[in-house]
Amino acid sequence: YDKSKMQALMLIISDPRPAWPKADFSTGLNDLLYGCFIRDEAERPTAEYLLDHPWVAPPTSELTGESERGSGGGGAGNLPF
Helix, strand or coil: CCCCCCHHHHHHCCCCCCCCHHHHCHHHHHHHHHHHCCCCCCCCHHHHHHCCCCCCCCCCCCCCCCCCCCCCCCCCCCCCC
């Protein structure tokens, strides 16, 4: 990290979300983290919504199409932001 301690503190309170090395993660994980790191709770997806994200949600049964967790779905797809 190339920031001084004071610069880092200022970024924490002024940036809408923290930066992360997107190139190191899959598209699905980047999508999930993008949603988790939104600071404004009015804009951030709910925990329930994020738990249905395909990167976190359990696989669906090929026979019934239902989640193994029993939520009746296979995930929320890409987050809407």
